Amino acid sequence: MSTSDDDHSTGKCTSSNMPSSAFIDIDPWRTSIYSVTFLVLALSIVVSTQKGSIQLNSVYRRFFLTNQLGNASPAADPAETTHIKPARRPITTDIDRERQLYHILQNPERHPDALRRAERYTAHRLSQALHFKHGIWQLPDTFDRHSLETFLANGHDNNVHKYEEYCQRRRQGAGRELFKADGSTGSRTDKEKDKAFAEWWLRQSTPVKFVDGAWLSRIMCVPVQNGVEREVRRGAWQVMSEELGDGAMEMNHIAIYADLVKTLPNPITNSGDEASFIAPDMDLDDPRVWRAATTQLALGICAAECELLPEVLGFNMAYEDLPLHLLLTTHELRELGLEDKYFTLHVSIDNASSGHAAMGREVVCRYLESLPEGTEREQGWKRVRAGYTLAEMLPTTPERDSITEKLVKILGEKAEKGAGGVHCRSTVKIGGKTIRDWLCPEDAVQGCPPESSTAAHFRAFLRALIDSRWVIPGDPQSSRLCKELEWGGRMFGAFSGRETQVLTTWVEGLITESDKPAFEDAVMPKYNAEVGITRANPPKERGIGKAELNKLYPNLLGVSCSTVNELMSTTSVPQSVVPSTMAAATRLLEMWPTIPAKCASDVGMSAVRVLRAIYGFEDVEGRCAGMDEVLEPFSQGLAFNAMHFRRDSGVEVETEKSAPGHASEVEKVLIGISRKPEEMCAITWGLTLFFSTKMWPYHTSEKEIVERVQKECVEIINKERERDGWWQDVCSGWSLAGHLCDSTFDMVQA
Structure with a gap:
């Protein structure tokens, strides 16, 4: 492919390679070109025609000064400070909150409120789990070992059967199913494309892999009432010990995964407890991965003080069961020539005969059978099921179709086919870059796959928009950006109806840091009441430095x-x-x-x-x-x-x-x-x-x-x-x- 062809296909917007007849001769791209051109021009017009006393230069400075993403901000001109409105409240998305709590719980010594945060977060998640009415909740409210073992065996057999069907499809010539990039057939011809997607998937999974076994971290600190509970507690701790390699670094699951992500094209070299690990520029932004990781940390940290033995046992029983995606992962990573040691290890160690799945099942049964029959055992069984459901509610694999990724892909598609940069003369900056720079990245990759630098570029653009005055978090009706895309707005038509809905949904998901998330109102006594138990808050063991x-x-x-x-x-x-x-x-x-x-x-x-x-x-x-x-x-x-x-x-x-x-x-x-x-x-x-x-x-x-x-x-x-x-x-x-x-x-x- 010639240089000029490559430039067009990748969407580079430079005056040197853009032919003057582009709008006439390149028919398939005409609509996209018009759209992105109109979008850029409209953005420029909207910014440069702001009503009121704030002039363009002040707008430029305000965008700079209110940026919360870590970009260097120049000092304000004293002559213009009277024109600058007070900085808006810091804005954080759901994923930001999860990342921040993740870091706090990875460093509890440095954060005195870590236990309180973990307790509230866990209470909120467990209360949610109580409202599920399917899965394990369909078993009788009176615990029966045989019923539970049959339920777990059926789930295991179902996954094995699905995997056998998958293998049969592959033998018949079907392509990859898990690591299959957008537009890929999953065949040999798309191997490199799928490999790049798998590498992105492995990288996005890192937060949850770096807390392997964390839900059991304080299981030996949980108060127990008798010898059976002590044996149960010890049996659960053994699962965590094996997650930690039984004290051997070469067998430590976190260390094994850390070695894996160091070999990726975009390697991760920092550990999960470092502040840099949660930085936006790490581009680890899958919401459900962070949610699963934070939940595991929170449950482990507050298990002792909140006396959550049955909940932790239930969570462990679900989490250590062999999932279908784990079997597919090992198969396809090996096929793509990527390291599969971490996943193969879990396939073998989580087996239902003598491995973690069997251990998790046995300690639950022993615990419940040790409780007096009647109300106490039924309460224990309800709490075990709450913990089990909590784990089932939290998928740990990256989601390629999250609302953020959908919006990133939309922006990438427009950048790939557009030529708006040459028409934008505005010097206004959002997050330290001009609108032209944001909408026309120099290294745009065709299709904007999630693992590409183009996708990372547009995620950064969205973070910059969040901290600008174009967006009011959680309120698309009042957000200037959304209003300009509606009829009567200067950017009407730049986005299709579906694209506008994606943007609107994304804005709805934002939240300001001063707005209390739901789990801040949740406290453990409320959850205790829901499961029918009462107890005084235990004394908190104070650290001595x-x-x-x-x-x-x-x-x-x-x-x-x-x-x-x-x-x-x-x-x-x-x-x-x-x-x-x-x-x-x-x-x-x-x-x-x-x-x-x-x-x-x-x-x-x-x-x-x-x-x-x-x-x-x-x-x-x-x-x-x-x-x-x-x-x-x-x-x-x-x-x-x-x-x-x-x-x-x-x-x-x-x-x-x-x-x-x-x-x-x-x-x-x-x-x-x-x-x-x-x-x-x-x-x-x-x-x-x-x-x-x-x-x-x-x-x-x-x-x-x-x-x-x-x-x-x-x-x-x-x-x-x-x-x-x-x-x-x-x-x-x-x-x-x-x-x-x-x-x-x-x-x-x-």
């Missing part, structure tokens, strides 16, 4: 030694151990899985391995335990022994629900430190090293487990020693542990 620790123990921080061996020889074995201290010591690292992105690190993997030992899981060394641990636990673990140690000493532990409100001061300090795993990282490792060296060996028969914990502590402390302040904090944690044991002994003696 370095500043507060310095105030509590000013003479302890700063003590140091040269080596780990020297440190381990500085303190004698405590003369006595208070039961609450013994139990709290097993919880020092339990918050690490709450932050999935940060857990995919050397320190995070060490924390997972220590927690596996503390909870009594076998060192699998590259194997996947699956249902083995659910049916025959390797060990009760240090945490279980600590609870029995408390019971044997006379401390009431028949229900853990009373523990947070009656915790000893030492227990409160240890739990408080654990609530800040980032800030107090090295201190918690120093504390854990002390307890694995000076306490647990003398108060438990689980010698092998204690040795595993101590070995992990020594290795990670030495590995991270060169980090700023790390070694000093480790020594401080060790010294603090010794002081706490001595002080509790003194209290007992007194």
Whole structure:
């Protein structure tokens, strides 16, 4: 193809390559050319004929000054500030809200209101789930194991049958069905086009893949009432442990997906907890992917304080079931020559025989069968179904036909065939660019596929429009842009009726940040009432950082030694151990899985391995335990022994629900430190090293487990020693542990 042909086909709007006879000779394009020309001219006229005292130059500056997208804004001319109206309220779309909450929940230590936000968001989503009347809600209100197992088996068999039909169609010559770009037949001739679409799909899926297992992140913190619930909680935690690779980075699902998206043509190199990850220019803008990811984070974070054990179990049972799209994904990625390791892993590990699907089903059945028959079991079953439905309500795959993508495609089609740039002389800028620059990108790609730079360009244009005065969020009838497209407006006819409706629907979906979204009015007590339970709000476990620790123990921080061996020889074995201290010591690292992105690190993997030992899981060394641990636990673990140690000493532990409100001061300090795993990282490792060296060996028969914990502590402390302040904090944690044991002994003696 010649250069001039290529320029026309890609829609480049330059005066050098546009023939003067374009409007006459190129018949198929005539209507589109007229439309986009009229659109650009009308935009120019509308802007340049604004009524009132605001002149064109002031309009230009106002567009610049009110831009909230991160573009540099020049200072206002003092002589013209009187003509500039106050900046409009910041505007955010649904997807912006999801992204912002996602970032907050990925960084709960830095956001004190993270728990409150998670609670409200989760209550809103769960209340929505209660109103569904199909699927699992069609089962009897009285729980029956056989009915549930049959329901799940039928769903699994249906997906397998659909996949077999898909394979049969493919063998008969049909094309790809999942990764099929617009205009593609799915055949070999369209392989490159479909591959580009698949790469876009993989990239858009990243937010939800970066929180794999997050809904189970605090499952071990949820209060339980009996031994069965404790076993159920442990079985669910094992699913999350396997999502995290059982402490092996090469098996960590988040790390595997991170490696995948680094290889894409438009790679993602930042982690999910970074502020840059949610930036608009990342072009990760699929609403339902963000919604699914945020829901998983929110449910996991508030599960303990809101006592959502049945909801989390139900969500897990649904999410770990094998979906049809996963089978298609592995098949077609391999066909397109793309890495399918992440998806193949889930096909195998989520199996309904011994994998996550089986584990999720079994822990739900055990939990419900442990509840007294009658009202309590029916309430539990209703809550399990609410959690299950919540997962079913949240598709995790990118949606190619979202309203934003439809509007982007419309703009792309006009840019591809239009020539309006040469007719636009307006210097007004929206989001730092002229209208001509927005409507005629130099690198327009034919068809404007969602993975193209053209689509990214027009998404940026829409973000700029949102922050301009052309759009009133949620109110298309009052929005200048929409009114100008109607009869009597200067841009009437530039968009077809269908195109205008798409634009109108898009404007309706916008919302101002000061307008409270629906979930802000939702609170957990309302949901509790809907499922028929009443309970007092549990006390919130407050985090303790370095500043507060310095105030509590000013003479302890700063003590140091040269080596780990020297440190381990500085303190004698405590003369006595208070039961609450013994139990709290097993919880020092339990918050690490709450932050999935940060857990995919050397320190995070060490924390997972220590927690596996503390909870009594076998060192699998590259194997996947699956249902083995659910049916025959390797060990009760240090945490279980600590609870029995408390019971044997006379401390009431028949229900853990009373523990947070009656915790000893030492227990409160240890739990408080654990609530800040980032800030107090090295201190918690120093504390854990002390307890694995000076306490647990003398108060438990689980010698092998204690040795595993101590070995992990020594290795990670030495590995991270060169980090700023790390070694000093480790020594401080060790010294603090010794002081706490001595002080509790003194209290007992007194």
